[in-house]
Amino acid sequence: MKRLAVMRHAEAGMASVDKHRQLTEHGLLQATESAEKLKDYFTPQLVLVSTAVRTRMTVEQVAKVYGWYDSFCTYEEGIYNASASALVHMLERLPDEYSDVLLIAHNPGVSSLVSSLTGGYGVGFSPATFALLEVRTDFWAELTHSAISIKRSYSPL
Secondary structure, three states: OOOEEEEEOOEEEOOOOOOHHHEEEHHHHHHHOOOHHOOOOOOEEEEEEOOOOOHHHHHHHHHHHHHHHHHEEEEEHHOOOOOOHHHHHHHHHHOOOOEEEEEEEEEOHHHHHHHHOOOOOOOOOOOOOEEEEEEEOHHHHHHHHHHEEEEEEEEOO
C-alpha cells in the first residue's frame, strides 16, 4: 500500500516573475492550517516540492508543523507548472522504499493529477488544499494501474 498526499501551494502574492511569487500573510496561515490537518493522518517519508518560491515557503510552514527541516525535501524543477502526466511520470519512478509521499505543487497540475488518478473524482484545489490518496499497490511504477481512492481532503479558508 502506498499513500500520496497532493498539496497545492498556499496563497501567493504577485511578482514580476511568476516563479518568484511569495506567500501572503494569509498564505502562511493557510499552509500551517493544512499541515496541522494533514499531520493528524499522515507522516511523509519523502517530500517532493516545486522549485518556485511559493512552494518552498509552503513546505517551510509544513516542516515547522511536523518538526523537521526542509532539508528532508527534494526540490524538483520539473514539478514547476507540470502537467498531470508529467507528475505521474515522476511519481512512477519513485523508489518503492517510500510508502508515504507528499507532493507540493501547482494548479492545474495538482487538480488534474488527483482527478486522473481517481477516475475523475476531483477535489477543488484552492490554495493550500490537500488530498490524501490511498494507492493499492506496493510499487510506484504501477501507480496508474492501481485502485486509488481519496481518504481525506482539506481546504483552509
